[in-house]
Amino acid sequence: MKIEAESRVREGFVLPLMEAFYTIQGEGVYSGQPAYFIRLGGCDVGCVWCDVKDSWEAGRWPLVEIDQIVAQAAAYPGRLAVITGGEPLMYELGPLTSRLKDHGFKINLETSGAHPFSGALDWICLSPKKFKSPVPEMYAKADELKVVVFNKSDFDFARKESAKVAASCNLLLQPEWSKATKMMPLIVDFVKENPSWRISLQTHKFMEIP
Numbered sequence: 001m002k003i004e005a006e007s008r009v010r011e012g013f014v015l016p017l018m019e020a021f022y023t024i025q026g027e028g029v030y031s032g033q034p035a036y037f038i039r040l041g042g043c044d045v046g047c048v049w050c051d052v053k054d055s056w057e058a059g060r061w062p063l064v065e066i067d068q069i070v071a072q073a074a075a076y077p078g079r080l081a082v083i084t085g086g087e088p089l090m091y092e093l094g095p096l097t098s099r100l101k102d103h104g105f106k107i108n109l110e111t112s113g114a115h116p117f118s119g120a121l122d123w124i125c126l127s128p129k130k131f132k133s134p135v136p137e138m139y140a141k142a143d144e145l146k147v148v149v150f151n152k153s154d155f156d157f158a159r160k161e162s163a164k165v166a167a168s169c170n171l172l173l174q175p176e177w178s179k180a181t182k183m184m185p186l187i188v189d190f191v192k193e194n195p196s197w198r199i200s201l202q203t204h205k206f207m208e209i210p
């Protein structure tokens, strides 16, 4: 990459954009709400069960000016934006979030928390991973802790992660998609025994929408 382009990425004025689409938030507390998704390319966390492995290599995706990303988002009636990836916190999110706010957007973030925080966000969904831990300062910022359950050891992981977030943080268990049938009875039992937790399903996959 040319030095000038590199510095514009570092400053957050252009970002590698894998895809952007207007859909229904399928997961978590905001499930069911229309939202414009901005999926940034690049991730170094390496979850074995990641459902967007194509996103991992940042260089595959075009570098797009944030003004263009925001103009396309603003063409839709909804004013909730979800920034996801890949791992969006690999990038400086200050300029993108500030421009989205100029257009009246509330902005939610989907993150593993494995990189330092940036941007002006209204809601942070922290989905911590064993493969690369969140940076310590992420826990206090999380509005929602969404732990993916792939095997039995994830219940213990979920409990330990929940001890690090604020008391007001929403606690969610989300079945890993390919293991959902097998793990669901255990997830149901866990939530019945631990009523501060809720279940998050990837409802967009049942609805067959993006």
Ligand SMILES: C[S@@+](CC[C@H](N)C(=O)[O-])C[C@H]1O[C@@H](n2cnc3c(N)ncnc32)[C@H](O)[C@@H]1O
Residues within 6 Å of the ligand: 043, 049, 050, 051, 052, 084, 085, 086, 087, 088, 110, 111, 112, 113, 126, 127, 146, 148, 174, 175, 176, 177, 178, 202
């Ligand atoms: C694709 S990730 C992108 C954002 C960020 N890298 C992260 O992991 O939070 C978006 C959400 O999907 C979840 N996820 C990814 N693959 C999944 C799968 N196979 N089953 C269930 N949830 C999954 C992640 O844990 C995260 O909460």
Ligand SMILES: Nc1nc2[nH]cc(C(=O)O)c2c(=O)[nH]1
Residues within 6 Å of the ligand: 023, 024, 025, 026, 027, 037, 084, 085, 110, 204, 209, 210
């Ligand atoms: N509809 C829909 N909801 C989602 N919630 C989180 C997603 C993500 O990949 O970050 C996602 C997604 O890819 N689609």
Ligand code: SF4
Residues within 6 Å of the ligand: 043, 044, 045, 046, 047, 050, 051, 052, 053, 055, 085, 086, 087, 112, 129
């Ligand atoms: S952190 Fe997110 S994008 Fe990265 S591998 Fe894990 S689930 Fe996929």
Ligand SMILES: [Mg+2]
Residues within 6 Å of the ligand: 051, 052
């Ligand atoms: Mg997804």
